[in-house]
Amino acid sequence: MGKTAVEKIFDAHQIDNPFEDICVLRLDAVFCHEITTPVAINDLVSRGLDRVFDPGRIKAVIDHVSPAKDSKTALQGKILRDWARRHGISDFFDIGANGVCHALFPEKGFVRPGYVIIMGDSHTCTHGAFGAFAAGVGTTDLEVGILKGVCAFKYPKSMRIRISGELASGVYAKDVILSILGRIGVNGATNRVIAFEGPVVDAMSMEARMTLCNMAVEAGATSGICAPDRTTVDYLWPFIKDDYTSREQALAAFSAYLPDPDAEYEETLSMEVTDLEPQITYGYKPDNVRPVREMAGTPVDQVYIGSCTNGRIEDLRVAAAVLKGHRISKNVRGIVSPATPKVFSQALAEGLLQVFMEAGFCVTNPTCGACLGMSNGVLAEGEVCASTTNRNFYGRMGKGGMVHLMSPATAAATAIAGRITNSILYKG
């Protein structure tokens, strides 16, 4: 019987099978940020176990609240910073070099097909875009990962989502994943890995695949995963060019992690997206999804463009294309946070930041901040935010606030109108 991609990755990484269905996996990388790691660090210190399994395989960033907003967040940063120094973790990204973890780490070439990666962050599933098994974990799993380089998982079950057709103008990966969430629900992929397949995925850039995989966890999935292909190799080539003689050779090596044609999936869904319209959330759960058209005209107080879902260069290009030549509504506060310094500097070089500023947006440094209501754009009670982020939970961006999730194009159009608006109105 054939195997799924993630089954092959598990087989290649299993170091123990202590109980039926429980696989202890060797980790290729452990990613850390300043919110969930300090408690693990302090616990290791208090147990007399202040060690790391391999400083070269640990990557750390201060991203959630940066610059620090108060003494508590300054201390969280300091604990991570001191720890990285003390253990010789050279891939540590502090202010000036830091960015949203799930945008920064792929950009640095830290994610490779076939890798097993954990991080104390639920959106770690983003990295499945590279054909890796990447899972969000809690602080205890993170702590053991840091100390031992292992993590326990149940042997994975997969569901396959085949996406076919052609995306219409103004419709993006964000709309696809929102529509998937609307269809399968917030519990639709719990304890499973979602394998995203089909011509639409094949045609997507790595950025778009990351957007797709990023929200797999909103359906409860352990990870999303896309098959590595030429697009993956091209993205990674600057980092792997010394390891392979040619791109073809790299592709051949990565094909070890392609699913077999006769692999078994618990469920297979097919989606035809040619007629898909821009999508938006309306309630307090990410599966409360409907077409933007049905929400059109709803006033918003703030528009936020950024995050690990949609803060990459492509997202900024799309939003800037809608904004160019327009001013945002006087009733709206516009905030854009390029997800990494590289994205920031690309956006600067391409003139995108100028477009945002002329439209009336505030351009902030790279940080997670506003997405989870920690800094850089927290809502007041009763306020509404049009956001390119991934969660619309009650109070997510500020106590008593409402969040509508959407693509960067829809967010930009909404900023201009001051009301939820289909971006198609601002094209051509």
Place this chain on the structure above:
Amino acid sequence: MSGMKNFDGKVLFLDRSDINTDEIIPAGYLTEIQKQALKPYLLEDLKLSGFDPRRDIDGKSVIVTRSNFGCGSSREHAPWALEVNGIHLVIAESFARIFRQNMFNCGMMAVELPKTDIDRLFFEFSTKPTTLETDLNTMHFRFRADGREAVFPFVISRFDRELVAAGGWVAYADAHY
């Protein structure tokens, strides 16, 4: 080894599905690095009519709820906020994967019961002061309220039992890897 936790006591019923970890402990409190500091904020943002965290949490040791409890963020602050309030056991129709693993990793329990059992618990017990006794050897829950009693068998994996016995995954992993 920190030893086994207590899984008996008064029950808090939360009659809603998809309670997420932002509701269990809002992100604003993730700047705390001491678990004890989370104590006053448990379920502060829970959207559930009639529920008042300041009134309803005190003295409770067990939560009984519906499906997909603990979805959303991976924050272990959610189990910790339960732990520092003396709640070591959540019983639900289903859990989000990371939350469930975090509970056992902390030596606590997140136990699934069939929908029919959960329905019955809500129907027969949720309006009365209810207590639970957990028998880990025979794997049974015994609910009591107002002279009424109901016993439910439950299943957790051997791995989960080992984690509970070890007092969590750090102790287990340090002993084994």
